[in-house]
Amino acid sequence: MGRLQPQARELEEAVLGALMLEKDAYSIISEILKPECFYDKANEMIYSAIIDLSIAQRPVDMLTVTEQLKKRGELDAVGGPFYISQLTGKVASSAHIEYHARIIAQKYLARELISFSAQVQGKAFDETIDVDDLMQDAEGKLFEISQRNVKKDVTQINPVIKDAIELLKKAAAQKEGLSGLHSGYHGLDKITSGWQNSDLIIIAARPAMGKTAFVLSMAKNMAMHHNTPVALFSLEMSNVQLVNRLIVNVTEITGEKIKSGRLENYEWEQLDFKLKDLYDAPIYIDDTPSLSIFELRTKARRLVREHGIKCIIIDYLQLMNASGMNFGSREQEVSTISRSLKGLAKELNIPIIALSQLNRGVEGRQGLEGKRPQLADLRESGAIEQDADMVCFIHRPEYYKLTEDERGNSLIGIAEIIIAKHRNGATGDVRLRFKSEYAKFMNIDEDVSIREFTSGMNNHDILPPPIQPAATGMDFLRPANLNEVPY
DSSP: OOOOOSOOHHHHHHHHHHHHHOTTHHHHHTTTOOGGGOSSHHHHHHHHHHHHHHHTTOOOSHHHHHHHHHHHTOTTTTTHHHHHHHHHHTOSOSTTHHHHHHHHHHHHHHHHHHHHHHHHHHHHHOTTSOHHHHHHHHHHHHHHHHHHHOOOOOOOHHHHHHHHHHHHHHHHHSTTOOSSBOOSOHHHHHHHSSBOTTOEEEEEEOTTSOHHHHHHHHHHIIIIIHOOOEEEEESSSOHHHHHHHHHHHHHTOOHHHHHHOOOOHHHHHHHHHHHTTTTTOOEEEEOOTTOBHHHHHHHHHHHHHHHOOOEEEEEOGGGOBOTTSOOSSHHHHHHHHHHHHHHHHHHHTSOEEEEEEBOGGGTTOOHHHHTSOOGGGBSSOTHHHHHOSEEEEEEOGGGGTOOBOTTOOBOTTEEEEEEEEETTSOOEEEEEEEEGGGTEEEETTSOOOHHHHTTTSOHHHHOOSOOOOOOOSOGGGSOSSTTSOOO
16 A cells, blocks of 8 residues: 555654663563564564573673574574664663653554455455355454453552452442342351452353253342342353243243143243233343354443443353464463453452353262362363352252252252352352252252142142232233133
């Protein structure tokens, strides 16, 4: 297009000259500049030689740099000792070296963006390339560029102390003393003090333990009982399937009946009455399959900005991908995903809860203790354990035909939430009640449902007259004739 790429050769020469004049100059700009930031190839080679000397803790001056370039076989390529001596003559001091270095870094970033956009433009003209694949690839490469170049400055401790005191006052003002978001489970909240902002929480279990049921129960608690806006990204189920499970959870009508529509008269009344609480709940569902970490970042930012989302739930981590980036193995990709989720939690300053699968190691162990999940059971990557602020396991002994604990207490209908890692607090176990027919987790001391109370009895003998709720705009849920049950 007849344009020169962004560059600042004079500043490059001034920075190199200052590095050879001032003993501590390299420590000032080492995090700002990389060798590839220099537009002039000779300047790039000189800076690489300076890095070699600094790493070896040797002095950096005109003579040592010349000698290092000679060892690298690059002295003639940069213009010989004469060019190096010119560099030191072009600067009087290193007073403004940091400012100059940041300009050079900005020019390099601009060149990277120009190169990136040119590649995308060229591929966009190629009709053999799928546009969706191109978008994934472009998003991944842009994410790489941003991650390589974003640096966060250090913060003096005073404002951080002020923020910590504000959080302390906020927790003290609450009756339960929680500084984070309510999960709706008293025992869990007591250990965690609520889900904390910027935390990555991993909830892991073997298949059929109720991972999705647990987070749906929790999302319902947070949204309906505490008015906390929650976003749920489901990579495994469609939004209709998820909502059906929420309906089962809230109304306590079995999933088989919800799917078939074969409800008794009183169950239509129960559905109508209880479902009104689910309407207008601040729950936002996204069922994009094979969601990439880059799509998630874009959608999460928009949800926080437009809907004030306070918590994000992902079901589940191993179904995500990091397309657009190259990996040697699936473990490396999962590591990138977990690291990116932690970064996103910090950026948005909200808790992110990600479900995860466990490997089959649990199945091979025997006994009550042997079946309890361990951190080593996390599937595909140890980076998940490393990046997470908290790792929780869901364990239901009943699933393994273990119906009593070592004290003889019944384990039927009991689920354990095992907090195996807690970076900022205590670990421990929390017992919850699990109703498999409703895929519902409850506090251990919550009352049993009316269906459990009436189990095996004649409904007409013990049920009160059908509830006649006020008009809710949901009368369409009931057929006109309750005796005509839809198929």
